[in-house]
Amino acid sequence: MSLFKKLFGGSAPPEQKAEEYEGYQIIAEPQRDNNGYRIAARIEKNVDGKIFVHRLIRADTINDLSEAETASIAKAKQMIDQQGDGIFR
Template sequence: MSLFSKLFGGGEKPEPKPVEYKGFDIFPDLMAEGGKYRLSARIEKTVDGERKTCAVIRADVFDSKDQAESISIDKAKQVIDEQGDRIFD
């Protein structure tokens, strides 16, 4: 990776740390848009030896990255509470 890429954010973004909730892993996967952050999270779970994934993306945008991350996790928990394993169907 070149010096400029390192300085200006080139390359892959680091994987967010998962939050474990009721056997699911929630990854806040924020989307930067015009200086704001779109609510987005990835829900994963291993089912019968296979890793399943579901994306939660909303129209909501926030000025603060921390706020967007917190609300993304809360929204993913709500989806898990409402749908459980059906989110992978």
């Protein structure tokens, strides 16, 4: 392993666990911010072998990573309930 990989973390971040909801896959991806973690998630849906992706990013911030992950999943579910497949337009 090179010196730069040791110093700067050459490995990829751990893969987040996806949660299934109404035929969609939701992956919480809170983003580090100055005030904590910004609510963010990736919403995916497989339609006939084609994967559609929507990235949800909100201005809300939460101090705790675990709470930010939970809130990100909840916001993604809310968006799915409100917009359905329209999120992929």
